Amino acid sequence: MGSSEEKVVAVIMVGGPTKGTRFRPLSLNIPKPLFPLAGQPMVHHPISACKKIPNLGQIFLIGFYEERELSLYVSAISNELKVPVRYLKEDRPHGSAGGLYNFRDLIMEDSPSHIFLLNCDVCCSFPLPEMLEAHRKYGGMGTILVIKVSAESASQFGELVADPVTNELLHYTEKPETFVSDRINCGVYIFTPDIFNAIEDVSSQRKDGADLRRLSSFEALHSATRSASTHFVRLDQDILSPLAGKKQLYTYETMDFWEQIKTPGMSLKCSGLYLSQFRVTSPHLLVSGDGTKSASISGDVYIHPSAKVHPSAKIGPNVSISANARIGAGVRLISCIILDNVEIKENAVVMHAIIGWKSSIGKWSRIQASGNYNSKLGITILGEDVTVEDEVVVINSIVLPHKTLNLSVQEEIIL
Template identity: 45%
Template structure:
């Protein structure tokens, strides 16, 4: 059984889409005639063993998002739920906060996808690649060869392009949990009171896959990369959307 998690961020993450994002949340911005998220959901729904798609973010529930989820469930005949973070927890922190919901039902593996990417989504190929090259304790990134993982290096280190699409097994939560526990231990070295204490525990939950998790896994031989030459692009601003319309249409 498979699941998928789409990380949709929140309003403060969509500032490059303003003023358009004041009316429409960035993940629902139309690309090739349909909401950005619909491309992700359609790709996931085509996998035979896909049972549930979870959206994680810190948008307040709103009419546009609720309407989209209702229509998407009907159109693609799959369970889709939105899990709201109490604050921005990072790409790994949101996953860890909702780990029980992700692991409910016992999925063998699950995809993690950033909402702001356009891609042909080679998900079946990533599954086959994981079975051929990895095991239950390894994880797959869509991109190019990992020589040494550095997120957005200031100087050239390798030819990595992280496409923001990942395939994990449940064991990933052991690695995220270890970072969470370390963050907690670090906070115990400081004394907080009142709001400072609350903010301190929030900081313990902020975990970034790219910087906090992948860097260590690459050195342990547990991180594999499925290399693709198929279409992929990140949508960083509203000005790029017309080009993505054209790219997807082609």
């Protein structure tokens, strides 16, 4: 084990508005990292996991959102966790490794011995202290969190082969066309500061290559866009693949849950995974009730203290209700996220859906979907300030903000 004086820092990549288009209409209102899963902002889950790392010095968020969009949250979470959290805004996308390298001086200002790197849109139990312990035993430059998945789904991710005895990374390929392995990269890493030398080597090689290459007239026209490529370094293809098999990188396998949060459907699934995790880590965040003085609760349910829920409502499993929501008499909620200031009137039903901020669901209405988290219309999404009038049924549909529905719809995207 390392000495108690060793400092560790954590870096969470949060992306920015040029990405996250698959998260619309929810990302129209709020930066994706702040979208609530299980009642907490998406980025809160990796941040609170970092709090458990021994000798944690600082947490950095790197992305290209405007600072004002994240500043209130960053200030609040720093105070809550008593750990300095800083947001570092990129001038342009640099790639996952390039973004890390771009802020190397700030990341290294307290001379940390280890650097955790996490992606914000990953949902898992984040076994970071265990990873750190394994990494120190391996003695390499980096350790990658991996998980076993089905052979059919593996090709959507970075597939890797590791030595079954030493856990050394032997081969890494990003989204291969033919099956390589059922072990995939979870997007959670720990590195020694040597990672910066590896990234610098890639940038230098590119710069030397660019200087040597004579530009054709077509390339000259596009040189403004090409000039950024020496700074854009991807962790997976540019760093992990070349270093595999060189006794530099190792793997740590998680047996717990893991998902990527690319779409609203997956955010609903991941909200449920975090709610179930709360049973072990934060039981005080879950509510209970038997339908007498408070609503009838089944399964894992989070209700913000400011929300008002009628005692005759039936709620759960996998339900998250945000601030100032109002849930009327006889309402049934199953597998849904209810956002701030939503009103759901008497006897309405909401299943497999996300109800946007300030929306209103009328009496006896039904908002539902098939619950296929991977399908584009597998859950129903209402954007901000959508009004569904009484006795209207909305099935497997997406409704953009500020719409009023007075007729039932099925499998539609309402712009």
